[in-house]
Amino acid sequence: MACRPTVVVVPKWGSGHFISALEAGKRLLATGRGAFTLTVLVIHAPSEAMASEVQGHVCREAVSGLDIRFLQLPAVEHPTCCVDPAEFASRYVQLHAPHVKAAIAGLGPSSRVAAVVVDLFFTALFDVVHELAVPAYVYFSSPAAFLALMLRLPALREDLTGAGFEAMESTVDVPGLPPVPPSYMPACLVKAKIESYDWFEYHGRRFMEARGVIVNTSLELEGSILAAIADGRCVPGLRAPALHAIGPVIWFGSTDDEQPHECVRWLDAQPPASVVFLCFGSMGSLDAAQVREVAAGLERSGHRFLWVLRGRPVAGTRLPTDADLAELLPEGFLKATAGRGLVWPAWAPQREILSHAAVGGFVTHCGWNSILESLWFGVPMIPWPLYGEQHLNAFELVAGVGAAVELEMDRRKGFFVEAGELERAVRILMGGASDEGKKARKTAAETSTACRKAVGEGGSSCAALQRLVREILVLPTAGNETR
């Protein structure tokens, strides 16, 4: 079919961002039933490890036979003196703006560019998208709760002293959530790191310029927050951005391994719902003292476990290394837990593990993709937030969604978790007669059903996707219909 319009997606590197944005693009493509193609502008990831991860996804999709064209953008210099990944990503993409403009303009002769969808850290690209008079969308791969908070940041700034949320005594009003204690504010906003607050506030303001914000969530999961945003409660006096809740967007593809993964083979030999799974995301790792507490807590809980234990990143990088188990684990631990525990020192196939019948609980760093995957498979959680917006996600999981047993962390000691506390939470989550555990397991099962219904034919997220595709396919209107 000649001259079909194309939707341009500009994803950020990093598993949680890139795969999610690509999968959302593929769902747009499938919903459009051939009415448009997808063009993905690939930004060179800032480290070799991340670049090769992105390349793996690109190569796999390039041979999928779908209408996706990948355009690699030229490399640019790295910005210097950035305080955190949010600032780095925001400034790095600014340097790509001329290349993004040239790439989009270059598509013009063969296909009309119907929309440009950028990652939540990439709103600096709006300037060139506006210059080209193309409708701009944001793909928000974090929860609506964090979107609500980002939209609220300009107003919240007025209540803050220079010390940030850490010094705040009252709770924080995130519309649609119960009052949030300041200690649950995202790690990137809690400390007096004014640069990262500035950047999140910057993006929050720029979301208002978008034709719509596509959020990886559903009405069933975050209905009250989506309603609060749509009602304008986050941006009083201004027009709220149009929202498209199309989630859960989860990638169910595989990495073409011929043999089942060792973790999966081990799970095959365990009884149903007997194993607690521990995994801390693409960037999470624990220090040596914390590793010893986890080992003691798991040993004392008496439960079966599959623990993805990663080593600290080497200097100058952010990705965890493969762990040296002999060095990290307490002496005798592997022997004492042989037969009922597996410690895996490298990247693990998390989705496959969560889908396994032997898994009954998940100790998670609360990355939003991990939460959605766990809910999809009906696995109740113990939240152990580390970085980014994860503390807010953990609060929402316990106080809002309810599919989790809270883990007490010593907030004055770098969020340290004692062995006894992990043992307590694991025992409650994995069995026993406590109401708290029963409620978490029941809510996880119910939420799984609701999530699957949302993306199925006639579900709320499926309908939102169809409305979004209709909106993209017609020329810009003042529509704000998809709340």
Ligand SMILES: COc1cc(-c2[o+]c3cc(O)cc([O-])c3cc2O[C@@H]2O[C@H](CO)[C@H](O)[C@H](O)[C@H]2O)cc(OC)c1O
């Ligand atoms: C959303 O707020 C923050 C996100 C991050 C952040 O940074 C990051 C940088 C990389 O180079 C690679 C990554 O994979 C990555 C991931 C990441 O956070 C996760 O993003 C997911 C997709 O949006 C999802 O939201 C997870 O919940 C996040 O944990 C960093 C940060 O501050 C340091 C943020 O505030």
Ligand SMILES: O=c1ccn([C@@H]2O[C@H](COP(=O)(O)OP(=O)(O)O)[C@@H](O)[C@H]2O)c(=O)[nH]1
């Ligand atoms: O050992 C690992 C660690 C992470 N993941 C996947 O990486 C993504 C992590 O995204 P999330 O938003 O949870 O957290 P982030 O790593 O971006 O902080 C999820 O899809 C996980 O399933 C995985 O497959 N194996």
